[in-house]
Amino acid sequence: MQKYDFPDVGGHFGQYGGIYMAETLIPAVEELRRQYLIFRDDPEFKAEFAYELKHYVGRPSPIYHARRLSEYVGGAQIYLKREDLNHTGAHKINNAIGQALLARRMGKKRVIAETGAGMHGVATATVAARFGMECIVYMGAEDIQRQAPNVFRMKLLGATVVPVESGSRTLKDACNEAIRDWVTNVDSTFYIFGTAAGPHPYPMMVRDFQCVIGNEARVQMPEMIGRQPDAVIACVGGGSNAIGIFHPFIEHESVRLIGVEAGGHGIGSGQHAAPLTANAKVGVLHGNKVYLMQDENGQIVETHSISAGLDYPGVGPEHCLLKDIGRAEYVAINDDEALLAFDALCRFEGIIPALESSHALAHAMKIAPGMDNNKVLLVNLSGRGDKDMNTVARLKGITL
Amino acid sequence: MSRIQAVFEQLKLANRRALIPFITAGDPNPQFTVPLMHGMVAAGADLIELGVPFSDPMADGPTIQRASERALKHKVSLTNVLGMVAEFRRQDARTPVVLMGYANPIEAMGHEVFARLAAASGVDGVLTVDYPPEESAGFVSVLRQQNIDSIFLLAPTTTDARVEHVVRLASGFIYYVSLNGVTGAANLDVDDVALKVASIRRHTSLPIGVGFGVRDGATARAVGAIADAVVVGSRMVQEVENSSEAEVVANVGRLVAELRSAIDAQL
Numbered sequence: 106m107q108k109y110d111f112p113d114v115g116g117h118f119g120q121y122g123g124i125y126m127a128e129t130l131i132p133a134v135e136e137l138r139r140q141y142l143i144f145r146d147d148p149e150f151k152a153e154f155a156y157e158l159k160h161y162v163g164r165p166s167p168i169y170h171a172r173r174l175s176e177y178v179g180g181a182q183i184y185l186k187r188e189d190l191n192h193t194g195a196h197k198i199n200n201a202i203g204q205a206l207l208a209r210r211m212g213k214k215r216v217i218a219e220t221g222a223g224m225h226g227v228a229t230a231t232v233a234a235r236f237g238m239e240c241i242v243y244m245g246a247e248d249i250q251r252q253a254p255n256v257f258r259m260k261l262l263g264a265t266v267v268p269v270e271s272g273s274r275t276l277k278d279a280c281n282e283a284i285r286d287w288v289t290n291v292d293s294t295f296y297i298f299g300t301a302a303g304p305h306p307y308p309m310m311v312r313d314f315q316c317v318i319g320n321e322a323r324v325q326m327p328e329m330i331g332r333q334p335d336a337v338i339a340c341v342g343g344g345s346n347a348i349g350i351f352h353p354f355i356e357h358e359s360v361r362l363i364g365v366e367a368g369g370h371g372i373g374s375g376q377h378a379a380p381l382t383a384n385a386k387v388g389v390l391h392g393n394k395v396y397l398m399q400d401e402n403g404q405i406v407e408t409h410s411i412s413a414g415l416d417y418p419g420v421g422p423e424h425c426l427l428k429d430i431g432r433a434e435y436v437a438i439n440d441d442e443a444l445l446a447f448d449a450l451c452r453f454e455g456i457i458p459a460l461e462s463s464h465a466l467a468h469a470m471k472i473a474p475g476m477d478n479n480k481v482l483l484v485n486l487s488g489r490g491d492k493d494m495n496t497v498a499r500l501k502g503i504t505l
Numbered sequence: 506m507s508r509i510q511a512v513f514e515q516l517k518l519a520n521r522r523a524l525i526p527f528i529t530a531g532d533p534n535p536q537f538t539v540p541l542m543h544g545m546v547a548a549g550a551d552l553i554e555l556g557v558p559f560s561d562p563m564a565d566g567p568t569i570q571r572a573s574e575r576a577l578k579h580k581v582s583l584t585n586v587l588g589m590v591a592e593f594r595r596q597d598a599r600t601p602v603v604l605m606g607y608a609n610p611i612e613a614m615g616h617e618v619f620a621r622l623a624a625a626s627g628v629d630g631v632l633t634v635d636y637p638p639e640e641s642a643g644f645v646s647v648l649r650q651q652n653i654d655s656i657f658l659l660a661p662t663t664t665d666a667r668v669e670h671v672v673r674l675a676s677g678f679i680y681y682v683s684l685n686g687v688t689g690a691a692n693l694d695v696d697d698v699a700l701k702v703a704s705i706r707r708h709t710s711l712p713i714g715v716g717f718g719v720r721d722g723a724t725a726r727a728v729g730a731i732a733d734a735v736v737v738g739s740r741m742v743q744e745v746e747n748s749s750e751a752e753v754v755a756n757v758g759r760l761v762a763e764l765r766s767a768i769d770a771q772l
Binding site for chain 1: 562563564582608609611612613634636640658659660662664667682685
């Protein structure tokens with residue numbers, strides 16, 4: 106394999122990525138890129154980021170051998186990278202801290218964010234409180250209903266949560282509205298983008314901040330089992346937790362990288378959020394060129410997933426490239442498979458996973474039985490499931 | 506000479522400013538678009554900007570978002586929009602038409618196919634909000650081969666160095682966005698705009714249009730005093746939204762005539 110070094114100077118991962126934004130915002134993303142490149146290599150910035158991750162987030166997150174689950178499933182051993190144990194309960198805080206530190210250095214006192222499941226919104230509201238910044242979170246009205254506990258958390262943390270009523274009233278519409286805010290308040294505002302997508306430098310920057318996951322795992326696995334895992338499995342909506350754990354493993358060619366998209370009611374049904382698995386047409390949305398779920402006229406179609414955090418028609422550009430060059434594989438897990446995995450982890454390990462992470466877990470449970478029991482699957486347990494109580498209860502016909 | 510260039514040259518000789526109204530194609534429904542276009546020309550429009558509806562109009566405020574939604578209810582596609590331009594061209598060979606929209610419908614059709622069909626339909630210029638110069642070199646040259654102008658936005662945030670870069674790719678005219686914001690946002694600051702337009706003129710001899718925030722005769726007149734063209738978007742779309750089907754063509758025409766006389770009055 107040739108040396109893997111992406112993106113290029115214009116933010117391209119092969120044909121993907123780029124900087125497809127309206128002119129008003131181009132100088133803002135240029136400035137962001139310039140500042141990020143300065144601070145990325147600044148020892149003081151790096152030390153500050155490391156300090157926050159250790160003392161505020163609680164890193165490193167442990168890796169846990171899910172023995173009873175592995176025994177129940179049979180075959181390969183399932184290990185979990187416990188991002189659910191981070192402060193605020195998901196991997197999103199890693200990136201939110203990094204961007205907030207950058208915002209502070211750039212003198213921005215107002216931060217905005219989009220959120221789907223609410224985890225990135227909570228992470229952003231948290232760091233805004235931590236650093237004394239004004240915080241506005243855009244959230245689809247549909248998602249506000251399915252993720253009520255997170256909406257309350259954001260408000261407790263002092264953020265203003267703005268319901269977005271346009272379009273499908275989910276994550277993509279929240280992104281549109283956050284972009285509209287940014288274009289209006291570009292001088293005062295830092296957009297803390299939640300996933301490894303959007304215009305350059307976001308896909309690179311979010312990946313870099315999330316790589317702490319993979320960098321830790323790459324040291325932890327040999328300590329635990331004397332070698333690297335056979336496969337690393339992570340769920341993919343925009344794909345920030347996945348790229349964060351995949352990227353440090355790219356050079357370990359014997360480690361399979363498996364991204365798990367939201368299969369919704371099944372790829373064949375059309376009601377899913379799996380652009381990579383379904384081989385969606387390449388298109389442009391939210392500042393980057395990626396595999397994108399759209400109709401024959403280039404209109405973005407409504408997606409479906411049980412998990413709000415994966416309910417997005419696009420995907421980060423680096424995943425598009427990793428698919429094309431074959432370094433990572435992408436598969437889909439349906440709603441009901443994710444729910445079974447959710448139940449299994451609760452019952453066999455005493456861990457309530459986020460519905461997003463349940464997709465990754467479900468795929469591990471699907472392939473483990475076909476593998477020898479000395480094989481090791483490392484699942485990125487990207488978040489905890491407390492926020493999903495209402496959704497799961499409703500699906501089980503229970504009123505809380 | 507392109508149709509856009511010809512119109513601006515004639516206006517310059519007459520010491521007049523161009524009036525460029527915007528409507529979304531297919532709003533309120535597809536059968537009204539061509540009559541609205543003819544009506545606007547009859548009332549004094551020099552060039553027409555036709556919005557291509559898109560499911561995720563990130564740079565637009567609520568007014569134009571709703572127009573896109575109304576058009577998409579009728580499944581108006583980029584192909585349909587080109588058909589409307591072709592129909593308009595059967596009766597009007599002179600008035601330039603600029604398509605304004607987002608990248609993805611063009612990506613889905615393919616650059617070459619789009620450029621060929623657009624030229625055959627009589628499209629004169631294309632403004633794609635989320636194709637900044639950084640990503641448009643290829644698209645601009647494909648359009649140029651079909652003699653279609655590439656219209657680019659400049660914004661208050663655009664630095665001098667970027668202006669230089671943008672005007673090298675642009676043709677037809679430059680569209681200066683008068684304020685940081687989405688379409689239909691608050692009022693523009695005429696003094697600020699005048700300074701910026703003057704600074705853009707140091708980099709290009711292309712005509713400069715100003716839009717965003719032109720809401721009535723007074724703002725149109727003020728903008729006409731400092732720019733070569735006045736672009737009116739959300740205010741037009743609002744007129745479409747607030748009119749019954751029976752009255753929409755007449756109402757939009759009346760608004761264009763009002764803006765026209767306001768702009769001409771100062772000269």
